[in-house]
Amino acid sequence: MTPARPTAINLHRRRTLRLAAAGLAPLGLLAGLQRVCLAQADAANAEPKLRVRWGVDGSSSDDNPASASHPLQLSDTLIVRLEVWVSTWFLAPIDFPATLASTTALSEAVEGSPESAFEEHAGQRWTGLIRRYRVQPLQPGELLLELASALEILPGRGEGQTQHVRPPAALRLQVQVPAGAEGLQPFVAARRLELHQQWQPELQPEARWQVGDAIRRDLELITDSRSPLLPTPDFGRPAGVELRIHDGIRKQQQDPTQSALQRFQYGATHVLHDAGTVELPAIELAWWDLEQQRVRISRLPGITLEVAAAAARPDPFLSAAPPSALPTLGADSPSPSSPFSSTASARPASWALAALLGLVLARWGWHRRKPAMQALQQRLQKTGVDEVRARWQLRRACLRDDPVAAQGALSVWLERLPGARREAIHADPACAVAMRALARQRHGPATPGSADGWTGRALWQAVRKALPTRAQSARKRAHNTQLPTLNP
Known part of the structure; x- marks a missing residue:
């Protein structure tokens, strides 16, 4: 079947439609631009949007920070992020809290200003401020972190009104005890922990102790642990001794190269009350070594004293020297060695020698x-x-x-x-x-x-x-x- 040839009327109709389409094309472009401008105007006049979320450094997912790449252990220090995002910008900084609300962990804000960031979300560019917190778990189980109050934010295009953002849902993490430290109470994790002691007076083998004497025991604890659960050394309750414990003090670190170390000083005085054998116990402190991943025990040895009954010590100012053994001379009896003696030792030659010697000494003394x-x-x-x-x-x-x-x-x-x-x-x-x-x-x-x-x-x-x-x-x-x- 041969196709019909277009007539002159059909050709004229097609030509007219082409011209009309070419004339209406600019109008279509203007309509598209108008729609884009209206959309941008609507976005500019829209209320700013806010988002608050949690984050954990090292987590595989920010949407679910509890699913970390490795399980959280009790000895780990966690860095948690509190992120605030706005669809416009910030007209004023945010007053972040210094700590997070938790009953099973200690938290503190990391030093420095909040970090600023940008991201694309739902076809819009969002501005964010991020504050990081250092979290130290105190016990195994569920770790719950939350904000105690709402945040005040002043976003751009918000008509200058402060907006109160509802805190996000609490951050929940699971904390477990390291393998091998299940029975360690309290749990103290450190890379270095040392104990030193000093006795006053110093212990000497020939020392003798009696009832009423006192001996002081001073301890020094050196560690890099930041745990608030550092235990106080147990001086024990030995029999026959009155124990007087002094207040512990924290000594300031003088060496700037060892600023991570903390020094604590403790002391106690033992007053001996009963005679016999008195044993002052040893002091032990168990802790978790972060480098060796095992429990270690720092130990200070005790001492054993033999205490005698109280007795008066000799008075050093009372002289018990025997009387002089020299013979008592009479009033009229001169000494045998005296030059006035009537014995044969008093000869003229001895007098001449004594005079000569005195003259020599006198001349020497005169010149000197x-x-x-x-x-x-x-x-x-x-x-x-x-x-x-x-x-x-x-x-x-x-x-x-x-x-x-x-x-x-x-x-x-x-x-x-x-x-x-x-x-x-x-x-x-x-x-x-x-x-x-x-x-x-x-x-x-x-x-x-x-x-x-x-x-x-x-x-x-x-x-x-x-x-x-x-x-x-x-x-x-x-x-x-x-x-x-x-x-x-």
């Missing part, structure tokens, strides 16, 4: 008189300065009623004194009583026949009265240096 006098003056000056300084230290210790400092200052001051003055101090009755009281206060219990307890002011008053009348000598020198009175 200046250096000797200068050395003597320097020695006396130095000794006087040291003696005055030691005496003022004794005075301060006595006025503070500090028996330990007073005994040390008294010993130093007596060493600085010349022999004659030292003997005079010991021979003075008031000084002897005060020094015996000080010795009893320091070295043992008071005996039934002793005087009252020691006081620092009594010791100082006794020392002052026993000192030479230095003030009178000073007044005499000052009087001699005054100018003579002129005649009118």
Whole structure:
């Protein structure tokens, strides 16, 4: 069948339709542009949209942060993100909370400003602010993190009105105990944990202990653990001992290269009450080693003391020296070695030799008189300065009623004194009583026949009265240096 040839009317109709289509084409483009502009205007006039969500660094999915790539262990430190997204922009920063609400973990905001970010969502460009938190789980099981209050956000194109965003759903994570640490209570994870101890007084093999003595035990804990569950060392309750525990303190780290380490100091005083064998127990602290992934125990050994019954210690100021064994000479019997003896030893030759020797020594001393006098003056000056300084230290210790400092200052001051003055101090009755009281206060219990307890002011008053009348000598020198009175 042969197709029909188009007639002139059909050709004219087709030509007309082509021209009409070509004329209406620009109108179609304008309509498309108008639709695009209207859509953009609607988007510009629309209310800004807000989104708040959780995130976990290291998680395989931000939509479900609880499904981490590896299970969360109790020793891990988790970094959680709180993300706030707006479809426009932020006119003011967001006041993020410093911590997250949780009863099974500790959290704190990571230092620094919130991170800004952009993303495409539903064909729009969103602006976001991200705040990170460091989370430390405290116990195994479900970890629940949430915001305690709503966030205040000031977005662009929001007519300058602050919007309150409802907190997102609580973040739920599962925490498990590391294998091998199931019985560790409390759980303390660290890379380094050390214990050191010191006894006061120092333990000596020849030391003798008796009832009433006291021994102090100082401990130092050094660790890089940030766990709030660090246990306090257990000093135990040994029998026959009164335990006095001192308050623990945290020592500031002085070395900037070891800023990650923390130092804690603990102390206790053991007062021995009963005679016999007393055992001060060892101290142990179990912790989880993050590097070796196993439980380790830091241990400090204890000691065993043999305690005797209380007894008065000897008074160091009571002299028990036997009387002199030298023979007593009569008043009229000269010494055999005296030159005035009538024995045959007194010969003219010995007198001549003694005179010659005295002349030689006198001539030698005359030539050496200046250096000797200068050395003597320097020695006396130095000794006087040291003696005055030691005496003022004794005075301060006595006025503070500090028996330990007073005994040390008294010993130093007596060493600085010349022999004659030292003997005079010991021979003075008031000084002897005060020094015996000080010795009893320091070295043992008071005996039934002793005087009252020691006081620092009594010791100082006794020392002052026993000192030479230095003030009178000073007044005499000052009087001699005054100018003579002129005649009118």
